[in-house]
Amino acid sequence: MTVSEHGEPLPGRQVALVDLLDRLLSGGVVLTGDIVLSIADIDLVRISLRALIVSVSSEIAPAGEQEGGRDEP
Amino acid sequence: MNTSGSLTYVYAVTHRTGPLGEALAGLHGIGQAPLRLLPLTSDTEPAPSTSLAFVASDVPEQDFNETALKNHFEDLGWLEYVARTHHDVVQAVAARAPVLPLRMATVYQDDHRARQALAAQQDVFSQRLDQLRAQTEYGVKIYLTPEATQPPAAAPAPAASPGKAYLQARRAQRRSRDAVYQQAEQAAETIETIASRHATQRVRHAPQRGELTGPQENVLNDAYLIPDERAGQFKAAIADAAERFPDLRIEVTGPWAPYSFAMTTVGPTDAPEPPP
Numbered sequence: 001m002t003v004s005e006h007g008e009p010l011p012g013r014q015v016a017l018v019d020l021l022d023r024l025l026s027g028g029v030v031l032t033g034d035i036v037l038s039i040a041d042i043d044l045v046r047i048s049l050r051a052l053i054v055s056v057s058s059e060i061a062p063a064g065e066q067e068g069g070r071d072e073p
Numbered sequence: 074m075n076t077s078g079s080l081t082y083v084y085a086v087t088h089r090t091g092p093l094g095e096a097l098a099g100l101h102g103i104g105q106a107p108l109r110l111l112p113l114t115s116d117t118e119p120a121p122s123t124s125l126a127f128v129a130s131d132v133p134e135q136d137f138n139e140t141a142l143k144n145h146f147e148d149l150g151w152l153e154y155v156a157r158t159h160h161d162v163v164q165a166v167a168a169r170a171p172v173l174p175l176r177m178a179t180v181y182q183d184d185h186r187a188r189q190a191l192a193a194q195q196d197v198f199s200q201r202l203d204q205l206r207a208q209t210e211y212g213v214k215i216y217l218t219p220e221a222t223q224p225p226a227a228a229p230a231p232a233a234s235p236g237k238a239y240l241q242a243r244r245a246q247r248r249s250r251d252a253v254y255q256q257a258e259q260a261a262e263t264i265e266t267i268a269s270r271h272a273t274q275r276v277r278h279a280p281q282r283g284e285l286t287g288p289q290e291n292v293l294n295d296a297y298l299i300p301d302e303r304a305g306q307f308k309a310a311i312a313d314a315a316e317r318f319p320d321l322r323i324e325v326t327g328p329w330a331p332y333s334f335a336m337t338t339v340g341p342t343d344a345p346e347p348p349p
Contacts (some may be wrong), residue, residue, distance in 0.1 A: 015160065017153055018285040019212060019326050022278050022294070024156050027332035028176035029086065029198075031190050 079131040081181045083111070084162040085330075086173040086191070086198045089126040093170045100165055102130035103158045111184055113192055125195050125202075127187055128166055137180045146178075167330040171202045174332045201335065207301045208273060210334060211327035213311060214281075215260055216289035221253045221320035253320050257292045260318045264295070267314060271307040272297035276333040289322060296333035304328070 082103060087093065089110050097108040111127040135141060145151045159177050166172045181187040191198070233241060268275060278294040299307050308325055315323035 015157075016285075016326070017156065018281050018283075020156050020160055021152070021285075022281070023174075023296075023329065023332035024159060024177040026278065027276075027296075027335060028174045029335045030176045031083075031179050031194070033083075033179040033190070034080075034182045034186055 078134050080134050080137050081111070081129050081184050081187045082132040082137065083127040083129045083175055083179050083181065083187055083190075084108075084159055085128045085166050085175055086202065087126060087128060087166050087170045088202065089124045090170055093166065096165065096169055097128065100162070102162055103132050103155055104136075106130040106132065108162060111187055111191070113188060113195065115184070115188070123195060123199060125191060125198055127191055128162060129184070129187060130162075132180065137178070142178060142180075163330045163332075171206055172330050173198060173202055173205070173335050174330050175335075205298070205331050205334060208298050208331065209301055209304060209327065210329035210331045211297050211299055211304070211307065211325055212278075212329065213264055213268075213293070213295045213297065214291055214324045214326070215257050215264075215293035216291050216322040216324065217253050217257060218320060218322055219288050219290075221249070221256075254292075256318055256320055260314070260321055260323060261293050263314045263317070264293070264311065264323070267307065267310045268295075268297050271303045271310070272299050274298040274334055278333070296329070298331060298334045 084102065087110075089112050094110050097110060100108050102108050108128060108130050111129045113123065113125055136145065145155075156177060163172060163174045181190065274297070276296045278296060280294050281291040297307070311323065311325050315321070
Protein backbone atom coordinates (compact mmCIF):
# COMPACT_ATOMS: atom_id res chain seq x y z
CA MET A 1 0.00 0.00 0.00
CA THR A 2 1.34 3.41 -0.82
CA VAL A 3 0.76 6.74 0.75
CA SER A 4 -1.17 7.92 -2.25
CA GLU A 5 -3.94 5.54 -1.24
CA HIS A 6 -4.49 7.66 1.83
CA GLY A 7 -8.13 8.54 1.97
CA GLU A 8 -9.08 5.97 -0.60
CA PRO A 9 -10.36 3.00 1.35
CA LEU A 10 -9.89 -0.42 -0.16
CA PRO A 11 -12.78 -1.18 -2.47
CA GLY A 12 -15.60 -2.99 -0.75
CA ARG A 13 -13.94 -2.76 2.62
CA GLN A 14 -15.30 -0.34 5.18
CA VAL A 15 -13.28 0.68 8.18
CA ALA A 16 -14.52 -1.26 11.21
CA LEU A 17 -16.73 0.93 13.36
CA VAL A 18 -15.03 -0.28 16.51
CA ASP A 19 -11.62 0.86 15.23
CA LEU A 20 -13.12 4.17 14.23
CA LEU A 21 -14.68 4.75 17.64
CA ASP A 22 -11.38 3.92 19.35
CA ARG A 23 -9.87 6.80 17.46
CA LEU A 24 -12.72 9.27 17.31
CA LEU A 25 -13.79 8.95 20.95
CA SER A 26 -10.39 8.61 22.58
CA GLY A 27 -8.05 10.10 19.95
CA GLY A 28 -7.92 13.38 18.11
CA VAL A 29 -7.19 16.82 19.48
CA VAL A 30 -9.46 17.70 22.38
CA LEU A 31 -10.58 21.32 22.30
CA THR A 32 -13.04 22.81 24.67
CA GLY A 33 -15.78 23.66 22.25
CA ASP A 34 -18.71 25.89 23.13
CA ILE A 35 -20.89 22.83 23.23
CA VAL A 36 -18.98 19.70 23.91
CA LEU A 37 -19.25 16.87 26.33
CA SER A 38 -16.50 16.77 28.89
CA ILE A 39 -13.91 14.03 28.63
CA ALA A 40 -15.42 12.33 31.64
CA ASP A 41 -18.80 12.36 29.93
CA ILE A 42 -17.30 10.89 26.81
CA ASP A 43 -15.74 8.13 28.83
CA LEU A 44 -19.07 7.41 30.48
CA VAL A 45 -20.79 7.47 27.15
CA ARG A 46 -18.17 5.14 25.78
CA ILE A 47 -18.74 2.71 28.59
CA SER A 48 -22.51 2.86 28.40
CA LEU A 49 -22.36 2.55 24.65
CA ARG A 50 -20.21 -0.55 24.94
CA ALA A 51 -22.63 -1.91 27.50
CA LEU A 52 -25.43 -1.24 25.04
CA ILE A 53 -23.59 -3.05 22.29
CA VAL A 54 -22.92 -6.03 24.52
CA SER A 55 -26.42 -6.21 25.92
CA VAL A 56 -28.08 -5.83 22.55
CA SER A 57 -26.06 -8.66 21.11
CA SER A 58 -25.92 -10.94 24.12
CA GLU A 59 -29.30 -12.33 23.10
CA ILE A 60 -27.65 -13.82 20.06
CA ALA A 61 -24.42 -14.79 21.79
CA PRO A 62 -23.28 -18.23 20.71
CA ALA A 63 -23.72 -21.09 23.12
CA GLY A 64 -20.67 -22.46 24.88
CA GLU A 65 -19.26 -19.09 25.91
CA GLN A 66 -16.45 -19.32 28.38
CA GLU A 67 -17.73 -19.01 31.88
CA GLY A 68 -16.07 -16.75 34.45
CA GLY A 69 -12.55 -17.06 35.76
CA ARG A 70 -11.02 -15.56 32.66
CA ASP A 71 -7.53 -14.31 33.35
CA GLU A 72 -7.00 -11.00 31.71
CA PRO A 73 -3.56 -10.77 30.19
CA MET B 74 -20.88 31.99 8.21
CA ASN B 75 -23.61 30.41 10.28
CA THR B 76 -27.25 30.73 9.54
CA SER B 77 -29.43 31.05 12.60
CA GLY B 78 -30.01 27.77 14.41
CA SER B 79 -26.70 26.35 13.27
CA LEU B 80 -23.37 25.73 14.95
CA THR B 81 -19.85 25.37 13.59
CA TYR B 82 -18.59 21.78 13.67
CA VAL B 83 -14.81 21.45 13.30
CA TYR B 84 -13.29 18.23 11.92
CA ALA B 85 -9.57 18.85 11.73
CA VAL B 86 -6.73 21.34 11.73
CA THR B 87 -4.72 21.66 8.54
CA HIS B 88 -2.68 24.08 6.43
CA ARG B 89 -4.73 26.10 4.01
CA THR B 90 -3.77 25.56 0.39
CA GLY B 91 -5.53 26.43 -2.84
CA PRO B 92 -5.94 22.82 -4.06
CA LEU B 93 -7.29 21.71 -0.69
CA GLY B 94 -9.82 24.54 -0.70
CA GLU B 95 -10.96 23.52 -4.18
CA ALA B 96 -11.20 19.85 -3.24
CA LEU B 97 -13.22 20.60 -0.12
CA ALA B 98 -15.60 22.81 -2.07
CA GLY B 99 -16.90 19.69 -3.76
CA LEU B 100 -17.30 17.67 -0.56
CA HIS B 101 -19.93 17.56 2.15
CA GLY B 102 -19.86 17.00 5.88
CA ILE B 103 -22.45 16.00 8.45
CA GLY B 104 -25.99 16.39 7.15
CA GLN B 105 -24.65 17.06 3.63
CA ALA B 106 -23.57 20.56 4.65
CA PRO B 107 -20.82 22.03 2.45
CA LEU B 108 -17.31 21.93 3.92
CA ARG B 109 -15.15 25.00 4.22
CA LEU B 110 -11.71 26.04 5.35
CA LEU B 111 -11.81 28.33 8.34
CA PRO B 112 -8.51 30.24 8.52
CA LEU B 113 -7.36 32.24 11.51
CA THR B 114 -8.81 35.50 10.24
CA SER B 115 -11.76 36.21 8.05
CA ASP B 116 -11.23 37.60 4.55
CA THR B 117 -11.85 41.18 5.57
CA GLU B 118 -8.97 41.17 8.04
CA PRO B 119 -5.23 41.30 7.26
CA ALA B 120 -3.72 38.05 6.03
CA PRO B 121 -2.62 35.84 8.92
CA SER B 122 1.04 34.96 9.38
CA THR B 123 0.23 31.26 9.31
CA SER B 124 -1.79 29.13 6.93
CA LEU B 125 -3.41 27.22 9.77
CA ALA B 126 -7.12 26.52 9.30
CA PHE B 127 -9.95 24.41 10.62
CA VAL B 128 -11.97 22.25 8.28
CA ALA B 129 -15.55 23.03 9.27
CA SER B 130 -19.19 22.81 8.33
CA ASP B 131 -22.48 24.02 9.79
CA VAL B 132 -24.56 21.59 11.85
CA PRO B 133 -28.09 22.12 13.19
CA GLU B 134 -28.13 23.48 16.72
CA GLN B 135 -30.96 21.16 17.71
CA ASP B 136 -28.79 18.12 16.96
CA PHE B 137 -25.62 19.34 18.60
CA ASN B 138 -26.66 21.17 21.75
CA GLU B 139 -25.54 19.53 24.95
CA THR B 140 -28.74 17.62 25.68
CA ALA B 141 -29.10 16.40 22.13
CA LEU B 142 -25.47 15.29 22.02
CA LYS B 143 -25.84 13.29 25.21
CA ASN B 144 -28.87 11.49 23.82
CA HIS B 145 -27.35 11.01 20.39
CA PHE B 146 -24.25 9.46 21.85
CA GLU B 147 -26.38 6.58 23.11
CA ASP B 148 -27.76 6.03 19.62
CA LEU B 149 -25.42 3.72 17.74
CA GLY B 150 -26.92 4.57 14.35
CA TRP B 151 -26.40 8.30 14.84
CA LEU B 152 -22.96 7.78 16.30
CA GLU B 153 -21.92 5.64 13.35
CA TYR B 154 -23.18 8.19 10.83
CA VAL B 155 -21.36 11.09 12.49
CA ALA B 156 -18.21 9.01 13.09
CA ARG B 157 -18.02 7.85 9.48
CA THR B 158 -18.74 11.30 8.10
CA HIS B 159 -16.15 12.87 10.41
CA HIS B 160 -13.66 10.21 9.34
CA ASP B 161 -14.41 10.67 5.62
CA VAL B 162 -13.71 14.38 5.94
CA VAL B 163 -10.47 13.75 7.83
CA GLN B 164 -9.36 11.20 5.21
CA ALA B 165 -10.20 13.58 2.37
CA VAL B 166 -8.01 16.24 3.98
CA ALA B 167 -5.24 13.74 4.80
CA ALA B 168 -5.02 12.77 1.13
CA ARG B 169 -4.10 16.35 0.25
CA ALA B 170 -2.53 18.09 3.22
CA PRO B 171 -1.06 17.54 6.69
CA VAL B 172 -3.90 16.95 9.11
CA LEU B 173 -4.55 16.99 12.82
CA PRO B 174 -7.88 15.25 13.43
CA LEU B 175 -10.11 16.69 16.13
CA ARG B 176 -12.10 14.71 18.66
CA MET B 177 -15.54 13.86 17.35
CA ALA B 178 -18.30 16.40 18.04
CA THR B 179 -16.24 19.53 18.70
CA VAL B 180 -18.72 22.34 18.14
CA TYR B 181 -18.65 26.17 18.40
CA GLN B 182 -21.43 28.73 18.49
CA ASP B 183 -20.14 30.32 15.30
CA ASP B 184 -17.07 30.75 13.10
CA HIS B 185 -15.79 33.59 15.22
CA ARG B 186 -15.65 31.42 18.34
CA ALA B 187 -13.98 28.63 16.39
CA ARG B 188 -11.34 31.07 15.10
CA GLN B 189 -10.64 32.18 18.66
CA ALA B 190 -10.03 28.56 19.66
CA LEU B 191 -7.73 28.06 16.67
CA ALA B 192 -5.82 31.23 17.51
CA ALA B 193 -5.37 30.19 21.13
CA GLN B 194 -3.69 26.92 20.13
CA GLN B 195 -1.98 27.94 16.90
CA ASP B 196 1.58 27.40 18.08
CA VAL B 197 0.83 23.94 19.45
CA PHE B 198 -1.06 22.98 16.30
CA SER B 199 1.67 24.22 13.96
CA GLN B 200 4.32 22.38 15.89
CA ARG B 201 2.36 19.14 15.99
CA LEU B 202 1.51 19.29 12.28
CA ASP B 203 5.25 19.63 11.58
CA GLN B 204 6.08 16.72 13.86
CA LEU B 205 3.55 14.47 12.16
CA ARG B 206 4.60 15.39 8.64
CA ALA B 207 5.17 12.36 6.37
CA GLN B 208 4.12 9.93 9.07
CA THR B 209 1.04 7.75 9.16
CA GLU B 210 -0.77 5.84 11.87
CA TYR B 211 -1.24 2.09 11.66
CA GLY B 212 -3.12 -0.11 14.09
CA VAL B 213 -1.92 -3.57 15.13
CA LYS B 214 -4.29 -5.91 16.93
CA ILE B 215 -3.93 -9.43 18.26
CA TYR B 216 -6.96 -11.70 18.53
CA LEU B 217 -7.22 -15.15 20.01
CA THR B 218 -9.09 -17.37 17.61
CA PRO B 219 -12.03 -19.13 19.29
CA GLU B 220 -10.74 -22.57 18.27
CA ALA B 221 -7.40 -21.91 19.93
CA THR B 222 -8.97 -21.21 23.30
CA GLN B 223 -10.94 -24.47 23.30
CA PRO B 224 -9.25 -27.57 24.72
CA PRO B 225 -8.58 -30.39 22.28
CA ALA B 226 -11.44 -32.87 22.32
CA ALA B 227 -9.95 -35.56 24.53
CA ALA B 228 -11.54 -38.94 25.09
CA PRO B 229 -13.16 -38.92 28.53
CA ALA B 230 -11.33 -41.06 31.08
CA PRO B 231 -13.71 -43.97 31.66
CA ALA B 232 -13.17 -44.37 35.39
CA ALA B 233 -13.48 -40.71 36.27
CA SER B 234 -16.33 -39.63 38.45
CA PRO B 235 -18.41 -36.74 37.06
CA GLY B 236 -16.70 -34.38 39.49
CA LYS B 237 -13.26 -35.55 38.50
CA ALA B 238 -14.09 -35.43 34.80
CA TYR B 239 -15.28 -31.86 35.25
CA LEU B 240 -12.08 -30.85 37.00
CA GLN B 241 -9.99 -32.52 34.30
CA ALA B 242 -11.92 -30.73 31.62
CA ARG B 243 -11.45 -27.41 33.41
CA ARG B 244 -7.74 -28.09 33.78
CA ALA B 245 -7.38 -28.95 30.10
CA GLN B 246 -9.30 -25.83 29.20
CA ARG B 247 -7.08 -23.70 31.42
CA ARG B 248 -3.94 -25.28 29.95
CA SER B 249 -4.98 -24.53 26.40
CA ARG B 250 -5.96 -20.97 27.35
CA ASP B 251 -2.64 -20.47 29.11
CA ALA B 252 -0.78 -21.75 26.07
CA VAL B 253 -2.59 -19.41 23.72
CA TYR B 254 -2.10 -16.42 26.05
CA GLN B 255 1.59 -17.27 26.15
CA GLN B 256 1.63 -17.19 22.37
CA ALA B 257 -0.13 -13.84 22.44
CA GLU B 258 2.53 -12.48 24.79
CA GLN B 259 5.29 -13.67 22.49
CA ALA B 260 3.49 -12.16 19.54
CA ALA B 261 3.17 -8.85 21.37
CA GLU B 262 6.92 -8.88 22.06
CA THR B 263 7.65 -9.69 18.43
CA ILE B 264 5.45 -6.81 17.29
CA GLU B 265 7.20 -4.49 19.70
CA THR B 266 10.58 -5.51 18.34
CA ILE B 267 9.45 -4.91 14.78
CA ALA B 268 7.91 -1.59 15.73
CA SER B 269 11.09 -0.47 17.50
CA ARG B 270 12.81 -0.62 14.11
CA HIS B 271 10.15 1.33 12.22
CA ALA B 272 7.80 3.31 14.44
CA THR B 273 8.45 6.70 15.98
CA GLN B 274 5.68 6.45 18.57
CA ARG B 275 3.20 4.04 20.06
CA VAL B 276 -0.15 4.49 21.76
CA ARG B 277 -1.77 1.56 23.48
CA HIS B 278 -5.57 1.45 23.18
CA ALA B 279 -7.65 -0.70 25.50
CA PRO B 280 -8.42 -4.11 24.01
CA GLN B 281 -11.77 -4.04 22.26
CA ARG B 282 -14.71 -5.70 23.95
CA GLY B 283 -18.31 -6.22 22.98
CA GLU B 284 -19.93 -7.75 19.97
CA LEU B 285 -18.74 -5.08 17.55
CA THR B 286 -15.47 -7.03 17.67
CA GLY B 287 -16.90 -10.39 16.66
CA PRO B 288 -16.30 -13.73 18.36
CA GLN B 289 -12.53 -13.39 18.66
CA GLU B 290 -11.03 -12.03 21.84
CA ASN B 291 -8.90 -8.95 21.28
CA VAL B 292 -5.87 -8.92 23.58
CA LEU B 293 -3.71 -6.19 22.04
CA ASN B 294 -4.81 -2.96 20.37
CA ASP B 295 -1.85 -0.73 19.58
CA ALA B 296 -1.42 2.25 17.31
CA TYR B 297 1.97 3.07 15.79
CA LEU B 298 3.18 6.17 14.05
CA ILE B 299 5.25 5.09 11.04
CA PRO B 300 7.31 7.28 8.70
CA ASP B 301 5.73 6.93 5.27
CA GLU B 302 8.83 5.48 3.65
CA ARG B 303 8.91 2.65 6.20
CA ALA B 304 5.23 1.71 6.07
CA GLY B 305 5.70 -1.06 3.51
CA GLN B 306 8.52 -2.70 5.46
CA PHE B 307 6.60 -2.43 8.71
CA LYS B 308 3.49 -4.09 7.33
CA ALA B 309 5.50 -6.82 5.60
CA ALA B 310 7.38 -7.57 8.81
CA ILE B 311 4.15 -7.83 10.81
CA ALA B 312 2.61 -10.09 8.15
CA ASP B 313 5.70 -12.34 8.29
CA ALA B 314 5.53 -12.51 12.07
CA ALA B 315 1.81 -13.31 11.98
CA GLU B 316 2.57 -16.54 10.17
CA ARG B 317 4.57 -17.77 13.13
CA PHE B 318 1.50 -17.62 15.41
CA PRO B 319 -1.13 -19.92 13.92
CA ASP B 320 -3.45 -19.72 16.93
CA LEU B 321 -3.67 -15.94 16.75
CA ARG B 322 -5.06 -13.48 14.28
CA ILE B 323 -2.82 -10.47 13.90
CA GLU B 324 -4.44 -7.61 12.06
CA VAL B 325 -2.95 -4.40 10.74
CA THR B 326 -5.36 -1.51 10.18
CA GLY B 327 -4.68 1.75 8.40
CA PRO B 328 -3.38 3.92 6.96
CA TRP B 329 -5.06 6.21 9.46
CA ALA B 330 -4.83 9.95 9.86
CA PRO B 331 -2.85 10.42 13.10
CA TYR B 332 -5.86 10.25 15.45
CA SER B 333 -3.98 8.46 18.20
CA PHE B 334 -1.05 10.87 18.03
CA ALA B 335 -2.79 14.18 17.58
CA MET B 336 -2.55 15.11 21.24
CA THR B 337 0.97 14.08 22.08
CA THR B 338 2.31 17.53 22.88
CA VAL B 339 -0.86 18.89 24.44
CA GLY B 340 -2.24 15.95 26.36
CA PRO B 341 -1.38 12.82 28.29
CA THR B 342 -1.91 10.42 25.37
CA ASP B 343 1.72 9.38 25.28
CA ALA B 344 2.27 9.31 29.00
CA PRO B 345 4.61 6.48 29.89
CA GLU B 346 2.74 3.34 30.61
CA PRO B 347 2.27 2.53 34.25
CA PRO B 348 4.38 -0.41 35.39
CA PRO B 349 2.46 -3.69 35.19
